[in-house]
Amino acid sequence: MGNLAPWRSPLARALHRNRSLIYARYLQLATVRSDGTPANRTVVFRGFGPDQGQDQDQGLGDRLRFVTDRRSEKIAQIAANPAAEACWYFPKTREQFRLAGRLRAWQGGDLDAVSGDGTGGAKLRSRLWQALSAAAQLQFAWPSPGGDRQDLDQNPDAFNPPPPDAIAPPDTFAVLELEPHRVDWLQLRGDPQDRICFWHDGDRWHQRNINP
Amino acid sequence: MGNLAPWRSPLARALHRNRSLIYARYLQLATVRSDGTPANRTVVFRGFGPDQGQDQDQGLGDRLRFVTDRRSEKIAQIAANPAAEACWYFPKTREQFRLAGRLRAWQGGDLDAVSGDGTGGAKLRSRLWQALSAAAQLQFAWPSPGGDRQDLDQNPDAFNPPPPDAIAPPDTFAVLELEPHRVDWLQLRGDPQDRICFWHDGDRWHQRNINP
Secondary structure, three states, rough: OOOOOOOOHHHHHHHHHHHOOOOHEEEEEEEEEOOOOOOEEEEEEOOOOOOOOOOOOOOOOOEEEEEOOOOOHHHHHHHHHOOEEEEEOOOOOOEEEEEEEEEEEEEEEHOOOOOOOOOHHHHHHHHHHHHOOOOHHHHHOOOOOHHOOOOOOOOOOOOOOOOOOOOOOOOOEEEEEEEEEEEEEEEEEOOOOOOEEEEEEOOOEEEEEOOO | OOOOOOOHHHHHHHHHHHOHHHHHHEEEEEOOOOOEEEEEEEOOOOEEEEEOOOOOOOOOOEEEEEEOOOOOOHHHHHOOEEEEEEEEEEOOOOEEEEEEEEEEEEEOOOOOOOOOOOHHHHHHHHHHHOOHHHHHHHHHOOOOOOOOOOOOOOOOOOOOOOOOOOOOOOOOOOEEEEEEEEEEEEEOOOOOOOOEEEEEEOOOOOEEEOOO
């Protein structure tokens, strides 16, 4: 594993200091569509990986984890182009992290692949699935996201399906892992503001103070 | 002008209902870099355009305005690829707008061009410049954003320059205008959540209810 990336402690500290705001765990994830235009949506941070059993916010890894429906557009976008940039603004401490890197999707068919934990992707999916609330789990049994809205007159139970298995994730459940290779940390509170750029050259992390 | 786009009233309402949170005016703007990877950063909403003199949040236009430093990377990105997607999450009302469209930059050299207001770009730039605080104006006289951090031992006044003219914008001041052609509005409060997709076909706006 080696050491933590130099931006990981500041990011964990921001999470901690903003923990009273539930939406401080929401960030915006940009990918590129097949037509070359950008896509951008809010996702919920689900912890760092590989975590090797530690508390998810304080784990050993430098990867950011999210969960998504495998039927969502971003799954197809990532398969064609894994490049992504997450933008994470923390309202209370007034700081921004821009995290550029590659996204990896862990889906139901990846049972034999090895996750960043050195465990099967199946184990990773199971763990993040079991950490969801029952209401969040239920959404993975809903009709396809982005599809024509289900007519509740014709299909009254479309959004009230039998609850999925609480232990074994359904095929619609996917885990996303972002592995950053460049991070831009801006702290608005300074005067002038502090801004540090971190980048990984394939061997190790470097950092440089830059103008805000 | 014609009528407002059908997503404009919901967006203005969200702005109004979240007005107690200063950061509800912050959104994330994704563009594409020249190497085909996405870029994503937080920007501050500066009003709708064309506004024809109305209150900026309630103006007649369907375009979203931001200000930026013309030395920032996004200016070069937009020149090569004007496609953008803004992601705007409103914490208090728990709703998200994803606004995909084209970005236009108004810079110092655009004096003769006509903005969406039917005025010269110079007038648009002047108005948004004069709406900035003195502290915000000062940043446009700072060293180039993203460049190596100025050494305050060698250049102690790098971030304390003479204040720029409060009336006439400097060449570093640029206005960005996003003209959306597709908007995805998600309201998390419903059960199931409500989600509407709006799109402009070159002639008029259409809308469709979709699955969340």
